[in-house]
Amino acid sequence: MAMRALVSRINRELAATPRPSLALKSLGSRFSHHHHDSPTKKEKKRSYILGPDLPDIWNPPGSTPPSPPPSQIPVDFELIPTIINGKSIAEEIRSGIAKEHMNEEKILNAVSLEKDVDGFHPLNMGNLALRDREPLFIPCAAKACIELLLRSGVDLMGKNVAVIGRSKVVGLPLSLLLQRHHATVSIIHAFTKNPEDITREADIVISAAGVAHLVRRSWLKKGTIVIDVGTNPIEDPSSEHGYCLLGDVCYEEALQAVSAITPVPGGVGPVTIAMLLSNTLDSAKRAYGLS
Secondary structure, eight states, X not given: OHHHHHHHHHHHHHHHSOOHHHHHHHHHHXXXXXXHHSOOHHHHHHHHHHOOOOOOOOOOTTOOOOOOOGGGSOOOTTOOOOOOOHHHHHHHHHHHHHHHOOOHHHHHHHSOGGGOTTOOSHHHXXXXXXXXXXXXXXXXXXXXXXXXXXXXXXXXXXXXXXXXXXXXXXXXXXXXXXXXXXXXXXXXOTTOSSHHHHHTTOSEEEEOSOOTTOBOGGGOOTTOEEEEOOOEEEXXXXXXXXXXXXXXXXXXXXXXXXXXXXXXXXXXXXXXXXXXXXXXXXXXXXXXXXX
């Protein structure tokens, strides 16, 4: 009985002790798993010395990361940029210059009489006003108006002519020149009362007021002749230059009443330039004794 109990005890102890093969297998399994997940000390040392092994990929020169969409760009509400408007600054400079321009009479007196191709020198204007005198030069715009009328076969003698505007450039010399042709001249200016009543009596209306569409159909009698000297720039976004030129006379309305009319542009302007060239040629002839 004692021997049987001893054997049974030994068997129980052997059964409770793990088998070496299983223990080695379990240990091998744990070693294999550990070896796969973690680098060895030698591998760690090699990576530390030589650096990480990364692919050699180059970025294109000058390449930058894409910008974020506008909705993701942070907005600095405290920063409001100022737009520097060169057009308005230039306008301020021009206005300042205009306030300076110089004494007109002194400039005209300083111009040589023989070179006054515009015809504005006091002696030229004075000689134009005196019927027995001849100016060296006649102001170009006034000369152009007379040239247009004469070349169109218009007889000026005894005709009633209404001149709208009395500037030194057009109205004043034109009225003097018309009187030399023995026309009856009425001068209309900004202080004239009922100007339309005067123009309705005129055989010829010449407007140089510088006011777009000042003269309407109601200002003109049937069959009148109209010379429109006005060149008034009016803003027009549809035009190539952003503006268009209108005359003093409402052209579309005047066509219903007049017997002859000059358009704007393409009427008095080109002839004025031609008269300037003519005056310049006369000046050169006098200077060099050319016939």
